Amino acid sequence: AVIGSARRVLGWMPDRMLPGGGIPDPLIARQTEVGRPTSRLDGPLKVTGRAPFVTETVLDGQLSAALVHSTITRGRISRLDTRAAEAAPGVVLVLTYRTMPRLRIVPMPGGANLFAPGSSGLPIMQDPEVRYNGQVVAAVLAETQEQADHAASLVEIGYDVRPAATRFEDAKATARTPASILIEKNHVSIGGAERRLSTAAHRVDNVYRTPGHNHNAIELHGVTAAWDGDSLLVHDTTQGVMAEAAALATIFGVKNEQVRVVSPFVGGGFGGKGLWDHQIIAVAAARVAGRPVRLRLSREGVYRIIGGRSPSEQRVAVGADADGRFTAIVHTGYTVMPVYGACPEQFTMGTRTAYRADGFELLHRHLDLDIVPNTFMRTPGETIGTFAVESAIDELAHEMDADPVELRLRNLPDRHPISGAPFSQHALHQAFVDGAARFGWDERTTKPGERRDGEWLVGMGCASGGFPYARMPGAKVRLTLRRDGSVAISCSAQDMGMGTSTVQSQHAADRLGLPLDRITFTLGDSTLAASPMAGGSAQTATIMGAVMSAADRLRDELLKLAGADSPIAGLRPSAVRLVDEGVGADAARHDTYRAILARAGRDEVTVTGTGAPPLEFLKYTMHSSSAIFCEVRVSEVTGEVRVDRLLGSFDCGTVLNPKTAASQLRGGMIMGLGVALTEETLFDERTGRIMNASLADYHIPAHLDVPDIDVIWTGIPDPHSPLGARGLGELGTSGVAAAVANAVFNATGRRVRDLPITLDKLL
Ligand code: MOS
Secondary structure (H helix, E strand, O other): OHHHHHHHHHOOOOOOOOOOOOOOOOOOOOOOOOOOOOOOOOHHHHHOOOOOOHHHOOOOOOEEEEEEEOOOOOEEEEEEEOHHHHHOOOEEEEEOOOOOOOOOOEEOOOOOEEOEOOOEOOOOOOOOEEOOOOOEEEEEEEOOHHHHHHHHOOOEEEEEEOOOOOOHHHHHHHOEOOOEEOOEEOOEEEOOHHHHHHOOOEEEEEEEEEOOEOOOOOOOOEEEEEEEOOEEEEEEOOOOHHHHHHHHHHHHOOOHHHEEEEOOOOOOOOOOOOOOHHHHHHHHHHHHHOOOEEEEOOHHHHHHHOOOEOOEEEEEEEEEOOOOOEEEEEEEEEEEOOOOEOOOOOOOOOHHHHOOOOEEEEEEEEEOOOOOOOOOOOOOOHHHHHHHHHHHHHHHHHHHOOOHHHHHHHOOOOEOOOOOOEEOOOOHHHHHHHHHHHHOHHHOOOOOOOEEEOOEEEEEEEEEEEEEOOOOOOOEEEEEEEOOOOEEEEOOOOOOOOOHHHHHHHHHHHHHOOOHHHEEEEOOEOOOOOOOOOOOOOHHHHHHHHHHHHHHHHHHHHHHHHOOOOOOOOOOHHHOEEEOOEEEOOOOOEEEHHHHHHHHOOOEEEEEEEOOOOOHHHHOEOEEEEEEEEEEEEEOOOOOEEEEEEEEEEEOEOOOOHHHHHHHHHHHHHHHHHHHHHOOOOEEOOOOEEOOOOOOOOOOOOHHHOOEEEEEEOOOOOOOOHHHEOOOOOHHHOOHHHHHHHHHHHHHOOOOOEOOOOHHHHO
16 A cells, blocks of 8 residues: 555656565564655645744844845955944944954864854954955844845945955966865875876766856745843754854853754755854844844845855766776866865765776865855765766767766676775666666667757767765754653754655654654754754764664663563563554563553653764765666757756665655756756856846746656665665755756767856857
C-alpha cells in the first residue's frame, strides 16, 4: 500500500527500494511511516497563511528600520549630515559609524577576527571606511516603515573616493593560493597529470567561465530584535539559530543564555540565510533606541549586503588513452574570495571523487576584490565545478566519437580516486543505466545539428553530479513521552521548507512504535536542545542520529520505571524494542507507554539524545551522485533555448519520504536550469556595483522555463548512514548546467563555455 501510494504521487518508484523504504534497522520493529510520501505536516499552516514569518511578527512599541547603502566602492566618508533625516516625521534614531555601539570581535576558526561571523569579516559601521559598493553606511529608525524609508533618503553623505579592485582579470596577478578549501587540502598534484596530458591519445583542454549568482529566497531577509535589560530576543529568518545566538552574545557582550533566537518558519535559505550585517544592526539599534526594532531588507538590499556565489574561471583538461580511460584530470582556476571572506567556492570538490584517473592536478586560486564576500549558495563548489568538468567530458566524448554515457561509465571509480578510501555505497553506474533507459538516450543522434523540428534544432545531453554526505557531530534532541502516549521531540535545527519536521516525525514514529499523529517535532529556537544549522545537506542524518540515541535513552528509562509487576520486568535493554506504543520483546512480554507511566505515577518522561560521533568518515568516502539527462530545442532564428525534458537519476541512499525528496531534487534541478540559462549577477567592473539588483533584471527560471522534471533514484541504502539515507538538499543542482550545455551542443554543434547560455551566444 505504501509503494502503491508513492507510485501515484511520483508515477514511478524504484523496484529496489525495500517495502516501506530503506534499510532494515534492527531496532525498528515495523517501518510504516518512513518511505511514505507524506505531505509536509506544516503545509496547511503555510498555504492558509497561518504560519508566522518573521517580519510579520509585530512587537509592542516596535520601530521600523531602513538602511542607507554606500554608492561608492572604496573610500572614506568625508561628510555626514543626518540632521534632515533626524528631523523627518516619526524618526527616532539615525545610526552611523559615529553612533553605532562598539562591537566585540568574534574569533572565527581559521584565525580571522570577525565582527560578523556569517561570511564576512568586515566591521559593521565601526569606522568611516567604505570597503564595497552597497555597504551599509547608516540605518534610520522610525515609527513606521514609510517614515524610515523617507528619512533614509535624507541622509547626506560625502565620500573621499579611493581606487578599488573590481576587475577579475586584473586581480589574477595577485591571486592567493590557500592551503585548504573548507576541510580539504587545496592543491592536489598526483601522478604527473600535466605530463600524462601532453602524451594522451585523446585530450581536451579548455577554459570555462561562470558568473556570480545572487540569493533570491522568496522570503526576504528580515529580523525583529528586542532587548529586555541584558536579555535579547531575536525573531529571525535564519538557517542556524544556535550559531546566531552564540555570535550575538559575543558581539554584544552578554551571556549565551541571555540571547534567544527564534526562527520557526524560513521562506527559503539556500545558504544565504546566515548572520549578516542587518541582524547585528537591528540588535544594536534596539539597544540604543531602547525599543524593539524590525529590519527587513528590500530585494535590492539582499543583493547589496548578502553574498552570493562567486564567479569563476576554470581550466579543465582531460586526457584519455585509446580505450577512453582517463589518464589525467586537470581542474584549476580562480574564484573571488576577499581576504575578509570566509567561504571558498570549492569547485574541485566534486572532481576529487567523480572519476578515476592516473593523474590529478587540482588547484584553487583566490582573487581579492572589493566586494561583499560570497557565501554558500546551494551546492557550493559542485554547481560550477560540474559545469566545467562535465562539459569537458562531453567535449572529449565528441572528440573521440564515444557515447557520453559510455565514456563516463568506463571511468567511474570503485573507491576514492585520490585517497583510496572505499565508498560507503556508490551506484552511479546503476543511476546512469536507469536514467538513460527511462530518458530514451538511445534516440540521441550522435552528430550535432541533425535533429530538427521546424526552426528548432533538437538535442540531448547528459552529465553527472554529486554532493558529499555529512553528519554533524554533537547534535542533541530532547524527547518527552507523555502519559497519554504522545511524544514531543525538539531541537534547535531549522525547517526552511524542506520538510525536516515531517521526515523526522516519520522516523520517530517508526522508531518509537507510534502512529505519526502522536509525534510533534519542534524546531527553530536556540533555547531548544543544541543542534547544528541547516546546511550542507547534513541535517536529516544528523538529527536522525540524535533521535536514535534518544530512543535508546527512553527505552532504558522505561525499563527502570516499569517495575516488578510489568510483563517486561527483568528484561535487558538489548532484549526489547519500542513497538506497538510500548516496550516489548514479544506479544506476551510487552508493556504500553501509558501503562508504564500510569503505574509509576509519572506525567511524563524526558530524555536527551546525542548523536553518536560521525566515525563513518574515518573509514569511508560518502557521496551521493546523479546522472542528469536533458533535451533542448534551440531556435535557429532567435537562438532561444528551451528545455523540453529534464531527468535526474539519483543515487542518494534510502529515500525517507519520496514526496519531500522528489520536491527537493526537482527544486535543485530548477536552480540548475537557472545556472544554465538565465542567472547572472551583472557586476559592473568599472564601478564595482551590481547592476541587476532586482528580480526584474536578474532572471530566475519562471514556470514557463521549467519543463516536466522526472526524478528517479536507485533507492539503494547506504549501510553506514542512519537508516541508509544520505542528504539530498543540494544534490539536484549539481550537473544540471552541463547537461543543458551538452544538449545545446548536440542540438547545434555550438559549444558554450561561459554561463549563462543566453541566445546571443548561439547566433
Ligand atoms: Mo546550503 S548552500 O548548505 O544552505
